Amino acid sequence: MNVYDSAKMADVLAPHGYGLADSVDDADLVILNTCHIREKAAEKLYSDLGRLRIIKTARQALGKDLRIAVAGCVAQAQGDEILSRAPYTDLVVGPQSYQNLPELLAQAEIAGTRPAAVDFPEVSKFDGLADATQSGPAAFLTIQEGCDRFCTFCVVPYTRGAEYSRPVSDVVAEARRLVDLGARELTLLGQNVNAYHGAGDDGGAVSLAGLVRVLAEVPGLDRLRYTTSHPQDMTDDLIAAHGDSPKLMPALHLPVQSGSDRILAAMNRRHRADDYFRTIDALRIARPGMAISSDFIVGFPGETDDEFQATLDLVDHVQFAGAYSFKYSPRPGTPAADLDQVPEAVKTARLDVLQTLLDGQRDSFNRRAVGHTNAVLLERSGRHPGQLIGRTPYNQAIYVDADPDQLGTVVDVKITATKPNSLAGEIVGFKPPTETVMATGGVR
Numbered sequence: 260m261n262v263y264d265s266a267k268m269a270d271v272l273a274p275h276g277y278g279l280a281d282s283v284d285d286a287d288l289v290i291l292n293t294c295h296i297r298e299k300a301a302e303k304l305y306s307d308l309g310r311l312r313i314i315k316t317a318r319q320a321l322g323k324d325l326r327i328a329v330a331g332c333v334a335q336a337q338g339d340e341i342l343s344r345a346p347y348t349d350l351v352v353g354p355q356s357y358q359n360l361p362e363l364l365a366q367a368e369i370a371g372t373r374p375a376a377v378d379f380p381e382v383s384k385f386d387g388l389a390d391a392t393q394s395g396p397a398a399f400l401t402i403q404e405g406c407d408r409f410c411t412f413c414v415v416p417y418t419r420g421a422e423y424s425r426p427v428s429d430v431v432a433e434a435r436r437l438v439d440l441g442a443r444e445l446t447l448l449g450q451n452v453n454a455y456h457g458a459g460d461d462g463g464a465v466s467l468a469g470l471v472r473v474l475a476e477v478p479g480l481d482r483l484r485y486t487t488s489h490p491q492d493m494t495d496d497l498i499a500a501h502g503d504s505p506k507l508m509p510a511l512h513l514p515v516q517s518g519s520d521r522i523l524a525a526m527n528r529r530h531r532a533d534d535y536f537r538t539i540d541a542l543r544i545a546r547p548g549m550a551i552s553s554d555f556i557v558g559f560p561g562e563t564d565d566e567f568q569a570t571l572d573l574v575d576h577v578q579f580a581g582a583y584s585f586k587y588s589p590r591p592g593t594p595a596a597d598l599d600q601v602p603e604a605v606k607t608a609r610l611d612v613l614q615t616l617l618d619g620q621r622d623s624f625n626r627r628a629v630g631h632t633n634a635v636l637l638e639r640s641g642r643h644p645g646q647l648i649g650r651t652p653y654n655q656a657i658y659v660d661a662d663p664d665q666l667g668t669v670v671d672v673k674i675t676a677t678k679p680n681s682l683a684g685e686i687v688g689f690k691p692p693t694e695t696v697m698a699t700g701g702v703r
């Protein structure tokens with residue numbers, strides 16, 4: 260979501276004479292867009308700020324200046340602390356106030372004024388954000404923000420605020436614009452995206468499954484994904500959509516966090532391991548071969564060896580195509596931060612065991628793909644000339660030799676090899692744009 264938000268900040272500032280600089284050394288303004296989800300991410304801010312201070316001082320010696328703004332969830336959670344700990348910071352702006360960036364920058368011009376915009380405004384920020392001006396073949400689109408679930412380890416409800424779903428017409432308008440700018444795939448974003456319930460044209464709430472069906476009709480849009488979902492919001496209609504909506508890609512990120520029912524309850528996840536298994540089974544019936552990935556936290560306060568073993572058992576049972584796993588990181592203001600903590604060495608050892616298991620499952624998922632042909636959307640240039648990077652429907656990154664003109668097209672790729680985090684393949688055919696596009700005469 261920060262990638263999407265950063266692009267939105269650039270769009271908001273463009274009419275005010277700002278453009279993207281090639282490097283920090285050429286910049287008049289640097290915005291650090293921050294993440295507060297784990298302590299490590301938050302601490303990175305202060306080392307980055309220290310480096311920017313040196314550049315700012317050097318520019319000031321040449322009679323220029325460098326404005327430094329801190330955006331994102333660390334700004335939201337620690338705005339005042341940032342302004343006092345790094346007094347050369349010119350402004351802080353939380354995720355709900357990006358539409359106000361031009362005014363905040365104007366205020367920061369006044370000597371001695373360092374604004375901090377960290378309220379949760381009544382008016383949706385989406386109404387004040389500028390339209391996208393550019394898009395790659397695969398784009399992000401925020402449809403939902405904030406979270407009302409209050410998992411006991413998580414800062415999101417405090418930094419992103421209450422759940423908000425954008426109206427269907429806004430989402431469709433932005434989707435059409437992104438497609439006009441070259442997008443063929445959209446990843447619908449939200450902290451709890453499958454809780455989406457945006458207002459439809461008749462004023463009634465539309466579910467994520469309903470939104471997927473509406474977006475599937477947008478001419479030129481070939482692929483849809485969404486992230487991140489809560490297992491308890493995986494409704495029957497959304498599971499069914501995976502079976503009957505061919506544009507919905509057969510890959511789902513469904514964080515489970517733990518395999519222990521006691522830990523899941525302590526995390527306030529409001530489901531048991533068995534419920535998760537049932538959801539996965541239903542998804543795999545709706546869309547056989549679907550790639551399931553997940554997030555895990557090890558060393559949640561009070562987690563015993565047996566409870567950690569329950570997580571390993573769950574992983575063994577489900578067989579994931581990929582996963583992110585983390586050591587529990589106490590976050591200020593969240594209920595679990597006040598509980599008795601698991602020693603760091605235990606967390607490290609558990610993470611190591613879990614990641615070895617998950618890496619093995621990812622490798623075998625990727626190895627099974629070798630020899631098969633998949634439709635690949637070519638998304639960006641590779642490191643070497645003549646190489647493009649795309650993604651399979653199963654969300655695997657894949658390197659192919661291709662002409663730069665093929666960027667943004669969907670091609671059939673025979674998968675030839677696996678690497679640790681990607682695949683290699685060769686193009687064996689070209690997939691024309693969807694029929695709807697040809698019917699309207701557009702070429703994307």
Ligand code: SAH
Nearest residue numbers: 412413450487489514554555585586587588
């Ligand atoms: N909304 C998603 C997750 C969003 S946060 C869900 O409900 O699952 C992304 C991931 O960061 C989480 O899935 C979790 O694994 C991890 N995470 C969040 N808070 C954490 C913490 N305090 N310590 C370690 N990992 C955390």
Ligand code: SF4
Nearest residue numbers: 406408409410413415
């Ligand atoms: Fe955080 Fe996700 Fe839980 Fe919401 S559902 S509180 S975003 S982990």
